[in-house]
Amino acid sequence: MALINLTGIQPTDYEVLGEDASPSEGATVAVPLKRLLEVEDAFFATAGSIGAIIDTETSYDALAAISDKIAFAVIEFPAFGDGRGFSLAVRLRKDYAFKGEIRAVGPVIPDQALFLLRAGFDTVEAVDDRKEAFEAALERFPAFYQTDFGGQVSVAHARHSGEGQRKAS
Amino acid sequence: MYAYDTFDHAMVNARVAEFRDQVERRMNGELTEEEFRPLRLMNGLYLQLHAYMLRVAIPYGTLSADQMRKLAHIARKYDKGYGHFTTRQNIQYNWPKLSETPDILQELADVEMHAVQTSGNCIRNVTTDQFAGATADEVADPRPYAELIRQWSSFHPEFSFLPRKFKIAITGAKEDRAAIKWHDIGLVVKENNEGEIGFEVLAGGGMGRTPVIAKTVRDFLPVQDLLSYLEAMLRVYNEQGRRDNKYKARIKILVEAMGVEEYTRQVEAEWEKIRHIPIDVPEEEIARIKAFFAPPPLAVLSNDVPSVDELASKNFIFKSWLANNTGAHKVPGYSNVTISLKPHGGIPGDASDEQMDLVADLADHYSQSEIRVSHEQNLILPHVAKKDLPELWQKLDEAGLGTPNAGLLTDIIACPGLDYCSLANTRSIPIAQMITERFDDMKRLMDIGPLKIKISGCINSCGHHHAGHIGILGVDRRGAENYQILLGGSGAEDASKAAILGPGFDENGIVDAVEKVVAVYLGEREEGEEFLAAYRRLGPDTFKEAVYGAH
Numbered sequence: 001m002a003l004i005n006l007t008g009i010q011p012t013d014y015e016v017l018g019e020d021a022s023p024s025e026g027a028t029v030a031v032p033l034k035r036l037l038e039v040e041d042a043f044f045a046t047a048g049s050i051g052a053i054i055d056t057e058t059s060y061d062a063l064a065a066i067s068d069k070i071a072f073a074v075i076e077f078p079a080f081g082d083g084r085g086f087s088l089a090v091r092l093r094k095d096y097a098f099k100g101e102i103r104a105v106g107p108v109i110p111d112q113a114l115f116l117l118r119a120g121f122d123t124v125e126a127v128d129d130r131k132e133a134f135e136a137a138l139e140r141f142p143a144f145y146q147t148d149f150g151g152q153v154s155v156a157h158a159r160h161s162g163e164g165q166r167k168a169s
Numbered sequence: 170m171y172a173y174d175t176f177d178h179a180m181v182n183a184r185v186a187e188f189r190d191q192v193e194r195r196m197n198g199e200l201t202e203e204e205f206r207p208l209r210l211m212n213g214l215y216l217q218l219h220a221y222m223l224r225v226a227i228p229y230g231t232l233s234a235d236q237m238r239k240l241a242h243i244a245r246k247y248d249k250g251y252g253h254f255t256t257r258q259n260i261q262y263n264w265p266k267l268s269e270t271p272d273i274l275q276e277l278a279d280v281e282m283h284a285v286q287t288s289g290n291c292i293r294n295v296t297t298d299q300f301a302g303a304t305a306d307e308v309a310d311p312r313p314y315a316e317l318i319r320q321w322s323s324f325h326p327e328f329s330f331l332p333r334k335f336k337i338a339i340t341g342a343k344e345d346r347a348a349i350k351w352h353d354i355g356l357v358v359k360e361n362n363e364g365e366i367g368f369e370v371l372a373g374g375g376m377g378r379t380p381v382i383a384k385t386v387r388d389f390l391p392v393q394d395l396l397s398y399l400e401a402m403l404r405v406y407n408e409q410g411r412r413d414n415k416y417k418a419r420i421k422i423l424v425e426a427m428g429v430e431e432y433t434r435q436v437e438a439e440w441e442k443i444r445h446i447p448i449d450v451p452e453e454e455i456a457r458i459k460a461f462f463a464p465p466p467l468a469v470l471s472n473d474v475p476s477v478d479e480l481a482s483k484n485f486i487f488k489s490w491l492a493n494n495t496g497a498h499k500v501p502g503y504s505n506v507t508i509s510l511k512p513h514g515g516i517p518g519d520a521s522d523e524q525m526d527l528v529a530d531l532a533d534h535y536s537q538s539e540i541r542v543s544h545e546q547n548l549i550l551p552h553v554a555k556k557d558l559p560e561l562w563q564k565l566d567e568a569g570l571g572t573p574n575a576g577l578l579t580d581i582i583a584c585p586g587l588d589y590c591s592l593a594n595t596r597s598i599p600i601a602q603m604i605t606e607r608f609d610d611m612k613r614l615m616d617i618g619p620l621k622i623k624i625s626g627c628i629n630s631c632g633h634h635h636a637g638h639i640g641i642l643g644v645d646r647r648g649a650e651n652y653q654i655l656l657g658g659s660g661a662e663d664a665s666k667a668a669i670l671g672p673g674f675d676e677n678g679i680v681d682a683v684e685k686v687v688a689v690y691l692g693e694r695e696e697g698e699e700f701l702a703a704y705r706r707l708g709p710d711t712f713k714e715a716v717y718g719a720h
Contacts, residue, residue: 060408081207081290083330087407090327095442109204111191118326133199140187142179145320147447155176156320156450159457 002131004124006117006138007150012072012101014051023047030074033058036066044069051100056084060091067096075121077106086119093120093149113137120149170233170539171316171461173281180323181278184285188212189271196268211291211329213259213284214270218591223262223270224287225277229297229315229339230258230542234529237540239280241525247273252525254510254518256582256633257336258296258542259287263589285323290331292322292403296338298346299543300505302462303551305497309358309366311341313459314395317450321396328403332410333418335403336375339368348544348660350374350383351636353420354402359389367391372402372432373424374664376630381421382664384429386436392455394440397448401439405432465537465552470502474555489611490562490573495553502555506536508548508565509572509580513605516598517583518546527568535561545582545621547575578620578687579605582633586626586643587650593626595643595650596676600624603680617687620700623658636660638701639686640667641679652679656686656712657704670709671717682716689715 003011017029026048031039033052044050051072054063073092077085085104092098103123104116110133116124117138126134147154153161173181188208195205209215213224225240232240240260244252247269248262255261265273277283287294295315302310318337322328328335338349341358349355355371368390374383390398409427411417424432481488495504508528510518520528528548532540535557541549553561565571574580581604584590586597601624608614623637627644634640640655651673658667674682687700689712694703704712 080204081330082412083290083328083332083407084412086327086330087404090404094446109200111187111208114324115326115329133194136190137187141183141324143176145180145323146325148326154447154450155180156454157447159174159176160451160453 001125002128004113004126004131004134005122006113006124007122009101009122011123012049012051012103014049014072016053023050028071030072033062033066036070037062054088056082056088058088060088060095063088063091063096067092067098070100072101072103073098074103074105077104077108080106080108080112086115089116089120090149110134110137114141117150118144118146118148118152170231171228171312171458177281177320178278181281181283181285184212184283184324185271185274185278188274192267192271207289207330210289211286212274213287214267215288216591217263217589218587219589220264221267221270222589223265223273223284224255225260225262225282225284226287226294227258227260227282227542228319229295229301229312230299230544231301231312232540232542233280234532234538234540236280236282237525237529237532239276239282241522241529243273243276244522244525251519251521253516253585254520254542254546254548256544256546256584256631257287257294258299258544259294260542261585263585288334289329290333290335291329292318292325292331292335292337295319295322296336296347296352296544298340298342299507299541299545299547299549300346300496300551301341301541302464303498303505304342305499306344307342307499308360309341310462310464311339311356311358312462313455314356314358314368314392315339316458316461317395317455318399321399321448321450328407331403331407332412333415333420335406335420337399343662345660345662345664346543348633348636348664350662350664351376351633351660352383354399355383361389365391368395370398370402373421373429375419375421376633376635377419378416378628378630379421380630380635380666381425382666383421384424386429386433393449393452394444396450397444397446398436398440400448401436401443404439405435464499465539467500467503467552469500470554470556472501472555474502474558477555477558480559486566486571486573486611487559487562489615490571491558492615493573493577494575495558498552500552504553504555504558506550506553506558506561507543507575508550508570509574510547510570511574511580511605512569512572513574513579513609514602515569515605517581517601520548524568524570527564527570531561531564545580547580573611574614576619576621577614578608578617578622579614581605581622581624582637583624584626584632586624586632590626590631592629593643594628594645595626595652597624597626597632597641597643600641600643600652600676600679603676604683607680607684617691618699620687621660622683633660634658635666636664637667638704639683641683642669644673646673650676652676654679654682654686654716656709657701659701668709670713685715686712 339356371383536550583601587593625632655667
């Protein structure tokens, strides 16, 4: 697998924690969100860094309990057409001001690269031979109609700011 | 009309380049068909029974004469010399080659058009009243808001992979000609007691196998809050709409399941959180877009035009056309002209390249170079001076575009059906042709008056049969095409669901059934009572007896 870096963040090097395993001292591990909702505080204290593995069945309410305890989030797309993954990332950034890495895993495709970046994802796990296509897709659009979580200001706002007027001329 | 700035141009051109790359990657095997499918659909490219079909967006049904000429050119160069105008105010080409579609999109981009999100599980082309900005019964022109929504919904990072397709319609008039209550979201422009413009917001309407009429979510939404409110509505749907069953994935099912009160509560709660972040556009942007839709400078003229009255008194066809195909304009002395694409015996909504070119020329001459497409699959020339009507009618009539049947029984909506569509159970077009041939008598049609027939070739309801005064639904009955008849639907402000009258018929039987229903109406109607009102008063039994009683 290749890691596509959308935002230039320092990607987290983590291991997925075994089903019943406990994190070792100082480890960087990803744990299913359902388990994180049940574990004791000591669980978080032991590990150096914990990330939540979030499936698309997760309700955004469930993010509230863990968003300030995790260092990174791994959102699992069961299919590339499951758009709930985008809303989950938006919720983390918008409702919980989550600043850590958000990674997309699962069968997302290069043509979604900008959607992922703009919904708040930092990184994508992709099959090796698609790295180039992902990187090309990131360069595809010169402007956007929505203000987003990748730091883009919408065209509607840019049109009426000094910067936008320069660009448009 | 809206005109692109450098941003709009850059984005549409980028989309063309992206699609060209996607087609190339599909053709060299880098993309699987499964992966390519949603990508091509998001650009309006379907695989039908015989070939690809390209659906081109006509945002809110407004076209310039030059854009219409380009549509004619594409029909000539890349298709078989015709196009099909649809119930979502778009145009479909039935025979493009996959390898040529990027070139078609580039030609469209050159005249500020595209096929963005005309299909797929995303926010589709926003539709509106075909007389927007020109009709006398309007609070405000809804098109600036439709354009605002077009931009906000294009390439939306969060809402491009929804549970299912999503359709928004908006009207600014008292009479609902956009069927807003049959949409995922319906918006009605209104004025509050303080004289401010805003919207009544409805949600959860839709046709398909589960017809539902939309419910009001908010009585008054201020203009400046439109996009953040839509974003909240879409987010709740994207998160909670069903994804396990495509027939239960539309927002209507979610709103029914959670109840409109709970849906509204969640939307309002989300909206409160997001209305302070810059989703809504600056006031200057609304003003910028509005300026493009400023009313054309029309000098007030007299409504009394002797030459029109004189021709009408001598010529029954012109008189009928005047009564049915012209409507009141905001400015005295002008009309909005409906060009019927429903010639008797013809294919509803089809236009040839020559006809499209002619309409473009007539628009340059008579209607400020503006053309509209209606959801009833006709074309409109707005802003026509009444004194020009006789001359315009003659030119239309010579080109087979003068059928005076707008709003009458033969002004039929029909889906493409089994002649083109891979989902269809039955053909639709030939049924429309048989009905219009059976009723090919203008005196009879004028006597019958307003009556909307809508035909779908399967339960997906693209022909809006649920909203037909008379609806016809094609079903497969042990391998044979069978047609059910439904009565009492409406797509207007008094929206209602049509009800099935009884067992279905073969293709000749359904035409007979329509004739019997009409005969009951003619026999039972009260003075000035239209078909739908008579049906609502009489109920189904009288009709049932006539259609099924005596065999």
